[in-house]
Amino acid sequence: MKFILFDLDGTLVDSSSGIKASFRHTFKELKLAVPSDKELSTFIGPPLETTFSALLNSKETVQKAIANFRLYYKKKGVYDVFIFQGISEALRELKTAGYQLYVTTSKNEAMALLMLNELGLSDFFRAVYGAVPHRFKKADVISTCLSLENISKEDALIIGDTKFDIIGGKSVGIKTLGVTWGIGTEADLLENGADKVCHTPADIKKALASF
Numbered sequence: 001m002k003f004i005l006f007d008l009d010g011t012l013v014d015s016s017s018g019i020k021a022s023f024r025h026t027f028k029e030l031k032l033a034v035p036s037d038k039e040l041s042t043f044i045g046p047p048l049e050t051t052f053s054a055l056l057n058s059k060e061t062v063q064k065a066i067a068n069f070r071l072y073y074k075k076k077g078v079y080d081v082f083i084f085q086g087i088s089e090a091l092r093e094l095k096t097a098g099y100q101l102y103v104t105t106s107k108n109e110a111m112a113l114l115m116l117n118e119l120g121l122s123d124f125f126r127a128v129y130g131a132v133p134h135r136f137k138k139a140d141v142i143s144t145c146l147s148l149e150n151i152s153k154e155d156a157l158i159i160g161d162t163k164f165d166i167i168g169g170k171s172v173g174i175k176t177l178g179v180t181w182g183i184g185t186e187a188d189l190l191e192n193g194a195d196k197v198c199h200t201p202a203d204i205k206k207a208l209a210s211f
Contacts, residue, residue, distance in 0.1 A: 010182025
């Protein structure tokens, strides 16, 4: 397993505070009831298009919500983030061991690049793939990465903290490694088909060696 695709939010970084603040701002701007903190947590992981389409009743309102969210997130939310303890060390260890690292995220691609640059993580990764118009589902982002980087499915694995990462990886036909320091629980990750689960960033290299 040579090529490792990392999810971003909830896997490399804890960006939950900034994301929730951006959702709250968006609902207030649209003069809608603001969901509870618990419900807002469920919005972390899926593409914005998926979340807002399930909540709002018109395509026009969905597009307005996405625009509001991204404007606020670019100004404030993207900076309300921190790297999970042990992630920098794990990335350095994997890169030294010869793994080729990528980011595949449902976050807007430009915002993902900005965040990684601000946090000093960019140099660990060969490329970053995120959501763009007409390519926002996790499976589509993964497929684009594999295609443009000429990576075979047999040599690739995705690491992520939610069922969306696992389902996306499985639907494309690559191995999956769930992590429990983000949003998803071990039970949820395994239920959705994770090949393995690890509980700390320090466990990643050992888990990869077992594939």
